[in-house]
Amino acid sequence: MKKIGFLSFGHWNPSPQSGTRSASDVLLQSIDLAVAAEELGADGAYFRVHHFAQQLASPFPLLAAIGAKTKRIEIGTGVIDMRYENPFYMVEDAGAADLISGGRLQLGISRGSPEQVIDGWRHFGYVPAEGQTDADMARTHTEVFLELLEGKGFAQPNPRPMFANPPGLLRLEPHSAGLRERIWWGAASNATAVWAAQKGMNLQSSTLKVDETGQPFHIQQAEQIRAYRAAWQEAGHTREGRTSVSRSIFALVNDQDRAYFGRQGSSDQFGYIDNFRGVFGRSYAAEPDQLIEQLRQDEAIAEADTLLLTIPNQLGVEYNAHLIESILKYVAPALGWR
Numbered sequence: 001m002k003k004i005g006f007l008s009f010g011h012w013n014p015s016p017q018s019g020t021r022s023a024s025d026v027l028l029q030s031i032d033l034a035v036a037a038e039e040l041g042a043d044g045a046y047f048r049v050h051h052f053a054q055q056l057a058s059p060f061p062l063l064a065a066i067g068a069k070t071k072r073i074e075i076g077t078g079v080i081d082m083r084y085e086n087p088f089y090m091v092e093d094a095g096a097a098d099l100i101s102g103g104r105l106q107l108g109i110s111r112g113s114p115e116q117v118i119d120g121w122r123h124f125g126y127v128p129a130e131g132q133t134d135a136d137m138a139r140t141h142t143e144v145f146l147e148l149l150e151g152k153g154f155a156q157p158n159p160r161p162m163f164a165n166p167p168g169l170l171r172l173e174p175h176s177a178g179l180r181e182r183i184w185w186g187a188a189s190n191a192t193a194v195w196a197a198q199k200g201m202n203l204q205s206s207t208l209k210v211d212e213t214g215q216p217f218h219i220q221q222a223e224q225i226r227a228y229r230a231a232w233q234e235a236g237h238t239r240e241g242r243t244s245v246s247r248s249i250f251a252l253v254n255d256q257d258r259a260y261f262g263r264q265g266s267s268d269q270f271g272y273i274d275n276f277r278g279v280f281g282r283s284y285a286a287e288p289d290q291l292i293e294q295l296r297q298d299e300a301i302a303e304a305d306t307l308l309l310t311i312p313n314q315l316g317v318e319y320n321a322h323l324i325e326s327i328l329k330y331v332a333p334a335l336g337w338r
Contacts, residue, residue, distance in 0.1 A: 002337040005044020006037055006324055007078050007246050007308040010056030019316035023054070027062055029317050034066045036321040038073040041328055044106065046076040046308055051084060051124075052116040060093040067101025074106045078204055078246065078308060079186035081112030082138040083121040087145035091172050094149075098176040105179060108204045109145070110186030111138040114274050139195075142185075146199060148172055149180040181239060188278075190227045197231035202242040205300070207281040207310070208273070217268045217281040221245060221300035244306035247298075248283040251291055251326040260315070261285040288330040295335060307337070 008030060012020040020026045034045035045066060051057050059077050066075050075097075080090075098105040111134075117123075121134060128137040153169030185196035187203060189210040196203055205221050213220055225243050232241040250261040262285065269280040284294055301307055309327060311320045332338040 003043040003306040007046045008313045009048040044074040046078045064097040076106035077108045079108040079110040082141045091148045095174045095176040108184040111135045151175040193228040194231040211277045211279040218300045225303040243304045245304045246308040250285040
């Protein structure tokens, strides 16, 4: 069995051809799609976070709204850029969203992806410490965030408070017990996957990875997952770390699918991004029987316990629900995922 969810980048565009022409469209349709996905039997609704772009940027109001409208589906991000985050404020927001959802938050965080603007985190008031990079800053913010999620008191109470305090040092509120175990790190390299395991975070691996061996993407990604699991075991954690991969997968079951994605199947691509050589994973688009055979060969999907289907959110709720349903109905059972 494998958990299957969707990952939306939350694009909007004023073009008449777009089904999401405004931020309001994207936010409201994201809620509707999460509700529809839950009704179809999907396991997760995940959302990308990008600043300074016509995409979703402030995840917690959206996650809280989805949590209030659904009952079962996991709700998450993939990923929040920790270079931009105040860990203290983030703990409060995350705790509130998790409590509203009844403990279903699966929060993906990371160093972040290439940006729309130069050093955008500086506009949010963050500057790396002397001798640090922006990636170091993201990891520092993450370590503070993880420690705060433990819920231990650290702040000295006012001797004359407005409201009565519990005894001892105070923690941030609201505290959501168990959320610390549902934090995921988006790793682009084997080394950061190992670091995530050492810190007790779950692993999110997307469709872009640092090219470390020159092998096909899915093989490198599978090796990354294995390195993570080995590091997790060595760290001695008492629970099992979860792993997810993201894929663009389209089952062509009607003429509309063929018109949109009949030529979308692709192969891995190698190139440079943010001054490192990366490998970009392929897209899958085929008739269900062909798709099943292609997916059998993907080692990383086989290794991961969770698969996130990247969706074309600008095509609207109804069509994206159809895409999710096609995978759940025609593909997942044949591969033993359902």
